[in-house]
Amino acid sequence: EVQLVESGGDLVQPGGSLRLSCAASGFTFSNYWMSWVRQAPGKGLEWVANIKEDGSEKYYVDSLKGRFTISRDNAKNSLYLQMNNLRAEDTAVYYCARDRLDYDNLTGYYWVPYFDYWGQGTLVTVSS
Amino acid sequence: DIVMTQSPDSLAVSLGERATVNCKSSQTVLYTSNNQNYLAWYQQKPGQPPKLLIYWASTRESGVPDRFSGSGSGTDFTLTISNLQAEDVAVYYCQQYYTTPYTFGQGTKLEIK
Numbered sequence: 001e002v003q004l005v006e007s008g009g010d011l012v013q014p015g016g017s018l019r020l021s022c023a024a025s026g027f028t029f030s031n032y033w034m035s036w037v038r039q040a041p042g043k044g045l046e047w048v049a050n051i052k053e054d055g056s057e058k059y060y061v062d063s064l065k066g067r068f069t070i071s072r073d074n075a076k077n078s079l080y081l082q083m084n085n086l087r088a089e090d091t092a093v094y095y096c097a098r099d100r101l102d103y104d105n106l107t108g109y110y111w112v113p114y115f116d117y118w119g120q121g122t123l124v125t126v127s128s
Numbered sequence: 129d130i131v132m133t134q135s136p137d138s139l140a141v142s143l144g145e146r147a148t149v150n151c152k153s154s155q156t157v158l159y160t161s162n163n164q165n166y167l168a169w170y171q172q173k174p175g176q177p178p179k180l181l182i183y184w185a186s187t188r189e190s191g192v193p194d195r196f197s198g199s200g201s202g203t204d205f206t207l208t209i210s211n212l213q214a215e216d217v218a219v220y221y222c223q224q225y226y227t228t229p230y231t232f233g234q235g236t237k238l239e240i241k
Contacts, residue, residue: 041137043233044233045170045229046219047232059229061228095177095178112183113201113225114183114230115168115170116180118177118178118179120177121177
């Protein structure tokens with residue numbers, strides 16, 4: 001059974017830093033692109049970043065570039081999100097999500113950036 | 129960025145009836161080289177993470193009841209829930225994965241009338 005368990009959410013002051021973790025199990029983590037998606041209280045979903053299977057490619061929403069860094073440790077089956085210079089508007093539940101690995105008879109396995117499994121989320125609150 | 133706009137923001141439908149949620153993208157999400165629409169639908173129940181329902185605009189995820197169906201192409205898409213059940217109460221989101229940043233609609237809240 002695929003499981004994604006986030007941790008690290010906390011109350012932090014504006015300007016502070018936080019590192020979120022996501023522990024993956026039930027699948028071969030090193031074969032999958034992974035993403036972070038966030039949801040502010042009572043609001044919709046916002047894709048934050050994703051990272052290639054081997055960590056060699058990373059993509060971010062422009063508004064967060066420079067402040068947030070996605071990384072992974074395939075030996076530990078773990079995904080991370082380092083968040084620096086946090087602002088009140090970063091207050092949200094942060095979800096770890098698995099990007100789809102699809103299959104085609106012609107091309108074999110290929111990555112598609114929609115999200116087939118999600119963790120339960122971890123709450124980050126930025127407030128003084 | 130591709131802006132995804134859903135309509136309506138909320139709707140109330142009677143049990144057993146049909147619910148229709150619309151999603152419009154600010155530019156096409158149809159990739160002509162493979163004729164696929166890069167559009168997914170998710171369901172989010174209160175206190176839970178989103179759940180994938182539909183991808184490639186019309187392909188149902190394994191285990192999703194066949195009363196959920198997706199249609200549309202290019203910039204206009206529809207999620208249809210037939211024979212509405214009480215457990216379908218949720219917020220529904222569309223998402224484009226045509227290009228980064230991958231963007232979601234604002235959500236449509238579905239309630240029972």
